[in-house]
Amino acid sequence: MRFAVIDLGTNTFHLLIAESTPKNLKVLFKTNVPVKLGEGKINDNQIIPKAFERGINTLKNFSKIISKYEVDTIRATATSAVRSAENGKEFVLAAQNEANISIEIISGDEEASLIYEGVKLSGAIKDCSLIMDIGGGSVEFILCDSEKLIWKKSYNIGAARLMQQYFKSDPISNEEKNLILAKVQNELLDLFEVCEKYQPNVLIGSAGAFETFAELIIKKHNYLVNISEAKTYNFNFDEYIEITLKLINSTHTERAAMPGLIPLRVDMCVIAALLANYTMGRLKINQLILSTYDLKMGVLASLL
Structure with missing residues (x-):
């Protein structure tokens, strides 16, 4: 078939x-x-x-x-x-x-379920984890462990939405960053509440922007890793923070010149970095894993 x-x-x-x-x-x-x-x-x-x-x-x-x-x-x-x-x-x-x-x-709920099924196939879920999928229109969060999906929700705070609403300066201004983070904080109150109960210790980034972060790190340090062939990638947290802060503080032209950054994500990755960093900081998570398997693999699993 x-x-x-x-x-x-x-x-x-x-x-x-x-x-x-x-x-x-x-x-x-x-x-x-x-x-x-x-x-x-x-x-x-x-x-x-x-x-x-x-x-x-x-x-x-x-x-x-x-x-x-x-x-x-x-x-x-x-x-x-x-x-x-x-x-x-x-x-x-x-x-x-x-x-x-x-x-x-x-629906956003179905989207989150399919993302979970895709990520599960990658083998990335080992402990109590929070999956994060940053899309252009929405962001999905899935709380899970190695055996089951515990909680899931889709939020209309995707990178394209936030970028069109707030990101006007080059580089992004502190005022714009604060407006974005205030919006995110207000939207994610129930996420933080459920995470307080279950205490996930790993964030699993579902493809997309997280693949971009990995590519930038790999290119910078000349690591012998091919993301297009890998199911997962374990980030060194210090390298991750260094590259995302560089993205947030760079101009459009500076980002466009970074090896490993595709044109579509030159500006979008700033919003994605702010979203991911805020989430990890708020939840005190310092372990980050990329799953290259996402919604597509979840849909494929549903067909099988």
Whole structure:
């Protein structure tokens, strides 16, 4: 059996094609495209025309690739940008009519569950852990241990939302940082309450921005690690703090010149660093693990 998974994120559309045999699961193809569906008006709940067009054109290309691989089953999931957009259903209809791809808009709760299933497959969950997935539109938190999911929630404080609302200076000003952190603190009160009870001692970063942090560290120190082939990566906490503080305090031009930083994340990574650092500081966590398996692998697991 061949499966295609399409993850329509707020910033990036992902396509993963895998083949299942009785003995194993083999990834045949994967790609991602920086569609930036949340560009411009995500906080106004609108997919702007340019982003709408980019999204449909990307799905048309994905459809051609899927046909070439003679896939048996396709599951396409849309998250925060489509979920919250007033014209999200129009986008779903256009995808069906123009790209022959049927999109399922999933809730934040379903998104968190699928992220958990994906991360679980990576083998990253050993102790009581907090999974964090920083998307463009939303951020998901999942409290879990090696045996079960304990608690989960999706928050509308994604990097694209916060960036469009607050990030106007270059480099980001202290005032803007304080406004972002005040917003985050106010949103995450129930997260801190549940973590007070369960005391997670590890933060597991689900792909995305955390892959960027890992790439920057690997490039800086010339480590012999290939993130694209790894399931997990254990951060040295001091190296992590050093690179994220550098990102937060750098100008756009300085960040753009950093080896390992893709154009899509040049500004978004500042917000992601603020979010992750605030969460770890507030919860007194100093162990950080990257899981390269995320929602896509969770969706694949659901198909299997």
